[in-house]
Amino acid sequence: MRTTPMCTTGPKASQWDGSTIPGKSEDPMADTAPKFYEVDDYEPAPGDKHVHHGRTVAAWVGSLIALIGFIVGALGLVFGSWLVFWIGGALLIVALIATVILQKMGMGAV
Numbered sequence: 398m399r400t401t402p403m404c405t406t407g408p409k410a411s412q413w414d415g416s417t418i419p420g421k422s423e424d425p426m427a428d429t430a431p432k433f434y435e436v437d438d439y440e441p442a443p444g445d446k447h448v449h450h451g452r453t454v455a456a457w458v459g460s461l462i463a464l465i466g467f468i469v470g471a472l473g474l475v476f477g478s479w480l481v482f483w484i485g486g487a488l489l490i491v492a493l494i495a496t497v498i499l500q501k502m503g504m505g506a507v
Contacts, residue, residue, distance in 0.1 A: 455505030459496030463489055 451460075470485025472478075499505050 455499035
């Protein structure tokens with residue numbers, strides 16, 4: 398009866414080729430301890446741009462106004478009120494304008 402590599406038993410059994418000894422790793426990095434860095438120790442590489450990932454006043458204000466605009470617009474569609482729908486659309490434009498103004502005031506990522 399022929400066995401597959403996964404069914405092979407013995408001291409040199411492996412699911413791949415039979416060359417790995419149990420308890421030993423072929424990966425040279427497996428025995429090294431991970432390095433932990435403090436946040437204060439981090440310095441970006443020269444030329445790297447710092448990314449805020451939206452953690453700015455401009456991003457939050459613009460997102461909040463846009464969310465309200467989408468909700469108002471959706472309610473206008475659900476209840477059949479075109480006036481409410483277009484008010485929601487106008488809020489989206491206000492969100493864009495507010496975000497740009499806040500960025501120009503220095504409260505957003507550049």
